[in-house]
Amino acid sequence: MGAVNSSKTQLAPDLGDMSKEDFRRLGHDLIDWIADYFEQIDERPVLAAMEPGDLRAKLPSTPPAQGEPMEKIIEDVDRLIVPALTHWCHPSFFAYFATSTSAPGILGELLTAAFDNKAMLWRTSPASTELEEVVLDWLRQMMGLDPGMSGIIYDTASVSSLHAIAAAREGVEKRIREEGMSGRPDLPLLRVYVSEHSHSSIEKAVITLGLGQRGLRKIPTDSKFRMDTRALAKAIAEDKRNGYLPFCIVATVGTTSTSSIDPVPEIVPIGEEHVMWLHVDAAYAGSAAIVPEFRDILAGCERADSIVTNPHKWLFTPFDLSVLYCRHMDLLKRAFSLVPEYLRTPEQEKVRSGSDYGIQLGRRFRALKLWMVMRYFGHEGLAARIREHCRLARLFASWIEQSPDWELMAPVPLALVCFRARKDSTEGAIDLDALNENIMHRVNASGRALLSHTRLNDKLTLRLSIGNIRTTEKHVRDIWELLNQQLQRQLRRTT
Ligand SMILES: Cc1ncc(COP(=O)(O)O)c(C=O)c1O
Numbered sequence: 001m002g003a004v005n006s007s008k009t010q011l012a013p014d015l016g017d018m019s020k021e022d023f024r025r026l027g028h029d030l031i032d033w034i035a036d037y038f039e040q041i042d043e044r045p046v047l048a049a050m051e052p053g054d055l056r057a058k059l060p061s062t063p064p065a066q067g068e069p070m071e072k073i074i075e076d077v078d079r080l081i082v083p084a085l086t087h088w089c090h091p092s093f094f095a096y097f098a099t100s101t102s103a104p105g106i107l108g109e110l111l112t113a114a115f116d117n118k119a120m121l122w123r124t125s126p127a128s129t130e131l132e133e134v135v136l137d138w139l140r141q142m143m144g145l146d147p148g149m150s151g152i153i154y155d156t157a158s159v160s161s162l163h164a165i166a167a168a169r170e171g172v173e174k175r176i177r178e179e180g181m182s183g184r185p186d187l188p189l190l191r192v193y194v195s196e197h198s199h200s201s202i203e204k205a206v207i208t209l210g211l212g213q214r215g216l217r218k219i220p221t222d223s224k225f226r227m228d229t230r231a232l233a234k235a236i237a238e239d240k241r242n243g244y245l246p247f248c249i250v251a252t253v254g255t256t257s258t259s260s261i262d263p264v265p266e267i268v269p270i271g272e273e274h275v276m277w278l279h280v281d282a283a284y285a286g287s288a289a290i291v292p293e294f295r296d297i298l299a300g301c302e303r304a305d306s307i308v309t310n311p312h313k314w315l316f317t318p319f320d321l322s323v324l325y326c327r328h329m330d331l332l333k334r335a336f337s338l339v340p341e342y343l344r345t346p347e348q349e350k351v352r353s354g355s356d357y358g359i360q361l362g363r364r365f366r367a368l369k370l371w372m373v374m375r376y377f378g379h380e381g382l383a384a385r386i387r388e389h390c391r392l393a394r395l396f397a398s399w400i401e402q403s404p405d406w407e408l409m410a411p412v413p414l415a416l417v418c419f420r421a422r423k424d425s426t427e428g429a430i431d432l433d434a435l436n437e438n439i440m441h442r443v444n445a446s447g448r449a450l451l452s453h454t455r456l457n458d459k460l461t462l463r464l465s466i467g468n469i470r471t472t473e474k475h476v477r478d479i480w481e482l483l484n485q486q487l488q489r490q491l492r493r494t495t
Pocket of ligand 1: 097155156157158159199201252254255256281282283284310322
C-alpha cells in the first residue's frame with residue numbers, strides 16, 4: 001500500500017500544533033492511503049496472521065522523549081499495525097455480526113475528531129444536541145417506530161441496555177436512586193427476564209446495576225430459538241409467589257447466535273399484565289426494519305418501553321454508535337441526572353442535555369457520522385444494501401439446503417446463516433463437532449474468509465453473517481467453495 005510520501009513535513013514545533021501546511025499535506029495523503037487500503041483489502045488475510053504478543057514485541061516499551069516525523073509514524077502503521085489488524089471491512093468477513101464502515105461515515109468521524117465537541121450540555125455543543133434529535137427522529141421514522149419514542153445515542157448496545165434497565169428500575173418507585181439496594185429488608189428481589197438466547201450484555205447490565213445474577217431469569221426457547229412465552233408467564237407468576245419483584249422483560253429481535261426474533265406481540269400483554277418494563281434488544285436486527293418488507297420484525301414494539309438498535313452494526317456507520325429509543329425519558333433522566341453548580345446553564349430548563357440521560361458527562365458528537373451516512377445513501381439506498389445482504393444469505397442457505405453434505409441449523413430470517421457439515425457427508429463414526437470446528441479453523445487460517453461459531457442444541461454450529469457494504473455474490477460463492485474444499489480435505493484426513 002502506498003505509504004504517505006510527503007517528505008517535506010516538519011517535526012512538531014516547540015509549542016502549538018502541527019503546521020497547517022503539514023496537516024493539509026498529510027491529511028490528503030492519509031485519505032489516499034485509506035482509499036488504497038479499501039481498494040486492496042481483498043488481498044489481505046481477514047484474520048490477523050500473528051501470535052499473541054507479536055506486535056508488543058515489535059514496539060518500544062518506553063514512550064518517545066522527542067517527537068517523531070509523521071511519515072515515520074504512518075510507515076509504522078503500514079508495517080506494524082495493519083498486519084496486526086483483523087480486517088472487519090474485508091468483504092469476506094462473515095464472523096460474529098459482520099459489519100462495516102462506509103466512506104461517508106469515515107468522513108463524519110474525521111469531522112467529529114476535528115470539532116472535538118464534548119456534548120454534555122446543549123451549550124457545549126448545540127449542533128450535537130439538536131442534530132442528534134433530528135437524526136434519531138429520521139431513524140425512528142425509517143424503522144417505523146412509534147412517535148412516542150424518543151432517542152438518545154450511546155456508544156454500544158451494552159450501554160444502551162444498561163441505561164434502559166436502570167430506567168426500568170427507577171420506575172419501580174422503590175427509592176433505589178436515593179437509598180441504594182443493599183441492607184434493605186423492605187426491598188424485594190428485583191428480577192429481569194430474558195430468553196436463554198439473549199445477549200450476555202443484559203446479564204452484565206444486571207450485574208452492574210447491583211441486581212446480581214440471581215436477578216436475571218433465563219426463559220427457555222422454542223424450536224426456532226424464540227422465547228417461550230408460556231414459560232415466561234409461568235416464571236413471572238412463580239417468582240411473584242416467591243416474593244420476587246419482576247420488573248423488566250428483555251425481548252431480543254435478532255439474537256446473537258441465530259438472529260431469531262422473540263414473539264414480541266405475545267410478550268407485550270404479559271409485561272402489561274404485571275406492569276413490567278419491556279426492553280427490546282434489536283442491536284443487530286433493528287436496522288433491517290428500515291426495509292419496508294422486513295418492518296414486521298418489529299411487530300409489537302410499538303408497545304415496548306424501550307428499544308436498542310446499533311447503526312454501527314448494520315447501517316454502515318463506523319463503530320461506535322448505538323441508539324436507545326425510550327418512551328419514558330423522564331425516568332431515564334430521573335435515574336441519571338445530577339447537575340452540579342459548575343454545569344448549570346440559563347437555558348437548562350428549555351433544552352436537552354445529553355449528560356442528564358446517562359453515566360457519562362462528556363459525549364462524542366456521534367450523530368454527525370450517522371447524519372452523513374443517511375444523507376449520502378438515503379433511506380432507499382440503505383434499505384437496498386440490507387435487502388441485498390438478506391438475498392445473499394438466502395442464496396447461501398439454499399446451497400446448504402440442496403447439498404447432501406451440509407445442513408441448516410436454524411431458520412434464516414435475515415442475513416445470518418447457521419449451518420454445519422452433516423452426518424451424510426461422513427463415513428463411519430466421526431466427531432461432527434470436531435469436524436466442523438476444524439473446517440472453521442482451516443477456513444479462518446487461510447486468511448481468505450472469517451467465520452465464527454455458536455452452539456445450538458448442543459451442536460457446534462458455524463455462522464455466516466453478511467453485513468459488510470463490500471460483500472458481493474462473488475465473495476459468498478468463494479466461501480462456499482472454500483468450505484466444500486475444506487470439508488473434502490478433512491474427510492480425506494479422517495478416512
Ligand atoms: C443482540 C445483541 N445485543 C447486544 C450486543 C452487544 O453489542 P455492543 O457491542 O454494541 O455492546 C450484540 C453484539 O453482537 C448483540 O448481538
